[in-house]
Amino acid sequence: MRTQKLNNGLEMPVLGLGVWQSDNGQETVNAIHWAFDAGYRHIDTARIYKNEEAVGKALATATVPRDQVWLTTKIWNDDIRQARTTAALEESLERLQTDYVDLLLLHWPVDGSTRAWQELEQAVAAGKVCSIGLSNFMDDQLQDILNAGNIVPAVNQIEYHPYLVQAEAISACDAHDIAITAWSPLMQGTFLEEPLFAEIAEDYGKTAAQVVLRWCLQNDIIVIPKSVHQKRIIENGDLFDFELTEKDMQRIDQLERGKRLGPDPHDFDF
Numbered sequence: 001m002r003t004q005k006l007n008n009g010l011e012m013p014v015l016g017l018g019v020w021q022s023d024n025g026q027e028t029v030n031a032i033h034w035a036f037d038a039g040y041r042h043i044d045t046a047r048i049y050k051n052e053e054a055v056g057k058a059l060a061t062a063t064v065p066r067d068q069v070w071l072t073t074k075i076w077n078d079d080i081r082q083a084r085t086t087a088a089l090e091e092s093l094e095r096l097q098t099d100y101v102d103l104l105l106l107h108w109p110v111d112g113s114t115r116a117w118q119e120l121e122q123a124v125a126a127g128k129v130c131s132i133g134l135s136n137f138m139d140d141q142l143q144d145i146l147n148a149g150n151i152v153p154a155v156n157q158i159e160y161h162p163y164l165v166q167a168e169a170i171s172a173c174d175a176h177d178i179a180i181t182a183w184s185p186l187m188q189g190t191f192l193e194e195p196l197f198a199e200i201a202e203d204y205g206k207t208a209a210q211v212v213l214r215w216c217l218q219n220d221i222i223v224i225p226k227s228v229h230q231k232r233i234i235e236n237g238d239l240f241d242f243e244l245t246e247k248d249m250q251r252i253d254q255l256e257r258g259k260r261l262g263p264d265p266h267d268f269d270f
């Protein structure tokens with residue numbers, strides 16, 4: 001699996017399986033095992049997805065050893081607000097049946113994030129987390145973390161797809177060599193409504209989903225598409241045998257319209 005070198009020297013697989021809205025049982029276990037069979041080595045979960053137990057079960061019963069898998073989870077907003085990041089991490093580790101995660105993110109920029117960041121730094125020192133990062137932090141919110149912390153975030157996971165490229169947030173991250181992971185890279189399935197992807201896909205003998213994910217990868221964005229169907233999991237992982245031309249990259253770039261599918265990180269309430 002292709003990797004991207006993070007600003008702490010660790011290599012993160014550029015493709016992962018997202019498990020938001022996957023269940024806390026066999027559906028998720030199967031999806032993860034199919035993903036491993038298809039070559040994925042990266043799983044993206046979170047406490048709030050309420051499926052860390054299933055992720056843990058999938059890891060414990062997989063043929064791929066734990067140390068060959070990149071596991072990301074996230075600290076939920078209530079835990080950040082209540083200054084219980086360290087306790088929340090312990091609870092996640094127990095549910096995930098592991099003694100470390102590869103990447104731990106603050107899920108949203110809520111009150112208490114700078115203090116939570118210091119707890120993340122302590123978790124690195126304690127060997128419970130290899131890399132720490134953010135999710136949904138815009139340029140000004142990132143600056144607060146940089147001012148408060150000693151460790152520069154390794155990753156910022158943000159909504160990113162052809163309709164929303166968040167250029168300002170990305171350029172702030174680039175300035176500190178912070179890698180970007182795209183959430184909802186497949187536009188939560190709505191990519192199927194955009195005819196350009198199918199049109200381009202036909203020229204390469206690939207699918208519309210593969211074109212969208214490949215466009216992300218060629219922009220140096222890590223992708224974590226979600227599916228619980230084996231055929232789609234295989235399809236979404238089969239991205240490394242073709243390359244979009246500069247012209248096709250630009251045709252997709254032109255679709256940008258600042259359209260969010262999720263909340264605005266400057267204006268949300270949960």
Ligand code: NAD
Nearest residue numbers: 018019020044135183184185186187188189209225226232
């Ligand atoms: P996504 O953009 O990955 O879209 C997933 C949906 O697209 C599927 O449910 C299915 O309907 C469709 N789909 C998937 N593969 C397909 C294929 N090959 N052909 C046709 N349709 C296909 O959506 P997502 O789940 O929102 O985002 C991916 C992951 O990002 C999540 O699972 C989660 O891990 C992460 N995420 C993080 C945040 C955050 O705040 N950090 C927010 C949302 C999602």
